[in-house]
Amino acid sequence: MSNMLEVSNIQSRYGQVTALHDISIEVRAGEVVALLGVNGAGKSTTLKTISGLLHPTRGEVRFEGERIERMAPEAIVRRGIAHVPEGRHVFPGLTVRENLIMGTSNRKVSRAETERDIEGILEIFPDLKRLYTQMGWSLSGGQQQMLAIGRGLMAKPRLLMLDEPSLGLAPVIVKQVFATIARINAQGTTVLLVEQNVNLSLKVAHRAYLLETGRIVRADTTEALRADEGFRAAMLGAGAH
Amino acid sequence: MIRSIARFLPFVALLVLIPFLLPGGRLGSYYLTLLILSLSYAVAALGLTVLLGYSGQISLAQAAFFGIGAYTFSVLAVNHHVGYWSAALAAVVVTTGFGLFLGAISLRLASHYLALVTIGFQIITELVLNNWNAMTGGADGISNIPRPSLFGYAINSDHGFYFISVAVLVLASYVVFRLRHSRLGGALFALREDEIAASANGISLFRTKVLAFAVSAALAAMGGILYASGSLYISPNVFNFYQSVSFFAMALVGGQASIVGTTLGAGLITFLPEVLRFLHAYYIAVYGVLVVVVVLFMPEGLYGLLLRGVGAVTTLVLGRREDGRDEVAYLKSDAVPERPVASDRPLLEIRDLAKHFGGIKAVNGVSLTVNRGDVAVLIGPNGSGKTTVLNVLSGIYTATAGSIVYDGKEITNLGPTRINRLGISRTFQNIRLFPELTALENVAVGHYRRGTVGLAGALLSRPRGYREEREAMEKARETLHFLGFVRLDVKAKNLPYGQQRIVEIARAIVSGPELLLLDEPAAGMNHEETEVLSQILYRIHALGVTMLLIEHDMSFVSSVATRAYVMDFGQKISEGSVKQVLSDPAVMKAYLGDDVEYA
């Protein structure tokens, strides 16, 4: 299997502060890969650097062989990477339907195709059907998360990046979200996942990277990590060594 | 202080010498007239230095205040034969009153909006000056405006009046300079840099904004009086919207927050037409383009650019001075200070607190009690509502339901300034330092609520003003030292993340709060920095400060906290000692997720 996404030795800054020191990640086509770590470890910054919201000060990012680390986000999403940001960022003043349509902004689509794609999303998230004409701001957190993922899928990405999809959601909703991730992956979309819910992440992902203050401190298959009791303890008492 | 004042001397000397350097004859006297005008503009533009440069409030009504000052003075002195200095004083008072009015409106408006309002005020002033014939003489204006006499000598010559103007400018500069270095100056800067952080440090946004507008209007009035008396004649078209823009250009060209820069800017903008005269008809168009270019591409103004150029040359010639970038002497002490034992007297009681945003119930019925001497920690997964609790607690959000009692007093929805003044201070998750202020200045702002000196005190009562100022700085220095921080004079924005956290904590404790709220103090810190942070929190705890913190780093939490509350999904799911809650299955589940199959 060849690498779909290859992140090599990137360093990124937020203003004066170095947020990523040296991050290298590989994602192969068909995989679910999880990035784990405590707040401030650099997980979201890594995703932002891949999707072009930030540009690395050093290192390179390749997607399907092409270097993308200098490209703008609007160019990167056209190449097939969709980024569902932390906090969902549903457009508050647009309806559910309009939010979904915005997801197709990365490509030329006919009206009929748009309608077909929306049908597909509503099949995955039947709850959205009922909320179809409601404004983004009026949805609950779980509904917004469904919408955000659905909107990401509307881009027909080959790589879907999800930043903290379980954030602020009730446990039962979290389970639904993860079931959906597994389903999306089974249908052929590669997924790069940033999560705090370690147990579920280790179940849905094939491999995981552990980040700590802007560095990768561990990379392994999820079987190996699940079997490692010390790893779990470390995740709970994060920061301990 | 003395050295800072000495910096101004060459400029004052230059101003005094200029008349003797002018060519003779008609050209010379023409230039002298322009110089007098520049001085009057400079005084008014200094008002913008305070309002825009220091407090960050946008006003496009400076020409209106300039005009109100000029007209009030002229009407009194010419039509009502009031004595020169009494008329001048009355003009300043009246104009300041209008400034107070505009400042009072400004509280309710975000900065963008404020700009719009000031334009409205400007336009209305223009209309009144033009149309209130009985009072202002309408479009004809007022002529035969007198010049002052001093110690019995009438100062009628342009030369004499020029020196009077220089004296007024020096006085105005002194006022601005004193204000800048007083406790109020710190408040103005804090307002400009971050309103939320300012109010969380006990600075009343209302009073500070009103103060900035009042001072700015008073200076505009002083300028207006100089203008009227200098040109002997006024008419409404001098005080129009474009003059307001022109004042703005003076402040921006000179670098918004610089006294000398603004003065030079006033001179430059006034003399620019002379310089551009060779362009004939194109001059105004070129002027417009220059404004665009300077404003967009020279954010620090021409004067700032000049200073930077001089700095670069000095560095080139003398070599770079070490700024001690690497000598971060974090306090490393092995002696663990004795920590107070938590009492069972409650300091903070939260009951059934709720905060909803649209469809999202961020906090949904949380109750918790923090006793005196506790280091309580609020933990829980991201998005569980912890930061929202802190924001409601510190008055930044209003609660949807529930109550908060602090030290026996109901403080629900009191507002950040008042809550801070009761002795609760805080840090922010994303660090809200004042980026353009130095570490030391940041911390000194935290001392604001302990100060008493007002405007009059800052300007007149030198001993008390100085004493308080020194005390705030001393306290700030002490506090930073206490936390082992040494890079006092580095701007906050240039500090690395970990050090910014330390400075923010210093700012929160410098005023000696009883309750300290910390939002993820260890976020983004490496292992070593986190260790240092625990040391710091021990020391603060040893001072008797009760703390409530939000944190994710469990080993850090275990080392500092005496009591823990766990939140998930907007509700409290567990409480007890850190050890107890971490072994609670509900907490495990909230943190690591469910262990059962998901699909």
Place this chain on the structure above:
Amino acid sequence: MFSEFIQLTIAGLAVGSIYALIALGFVLIYTSVNVVNFAQGDFAMIGAYFMVSLVVVLHLPWWLALVLAVVATGLVGALFQLLIFQPVRNRPRNFLPVMIATVGASVFLEQAFLLIYGPIPYQLPPIFKADSVAVFGVHVYPQYIVIIVVTAAMVALLNWFLERTKLGKQLQATAQDPDTARLMGIRVAWMAALTFAISTALGGLAGLLIAPVYTVTATMGSSIALKAFAAAIVGGFGSMKGAIVGGLGIGLIETYGATYISGSYRDAFPFIVLILFLIFRPYGLFGEKVSQKV
């Protein structure tokens, strides 16, 4: 008495339509890129001068001239955006510099057109030559009717564009959350240019519609724009509905006030209304109070 009232009402609505068009331009730019464009009124002047060139000099039919002049003004607006806003779009706190830069640009534009067209005011012939037309038996100036009808049509078109087309929704999405819009693949730089183009085209339309009532001069836009500005605040800066209601309201109040109260304070009425709003309802008729994010 009654017929005078009807005449005044129509005149007020016509002037108000002009304010509404320019206020819409203010609001569109403000909501999408969070700056205030003080050169907004100068685009009214530019539209009027373009119309002068196309009608008086080139003798084009008025409907063709109108479309060309509006489009050309929009293009100038897009270029203006490229020069004034694009260079600093990513700079934090760019509101003040951009705002002052637009004032500088306004000075430049007025002078440039003064130099091109000369200081003598142009007279643009009205679209219908008749001196008056009877509406419900009341004689009114036909250009007023043209202004009201064209403005209504334009507002309907704009509403259709923003609410019914994907591009319109993309424009709104960009205004609501630019970073997320970029993640969707929306070209936000284009959206900013488009916003400026639409807003300035609306200004241009306002200018060429009112030109036959006044005369065409380099400074004709600035006083109109200030009142439009007041209208936008009264309506609630940021609300399109507010801009329209505010514009019409200000137009009516000004016209009634000038006739029934005092002619010499004609220009003051909009600002007296403004001050009253600022004191008692600072966020305007339809504005929402926005709080800062922590």
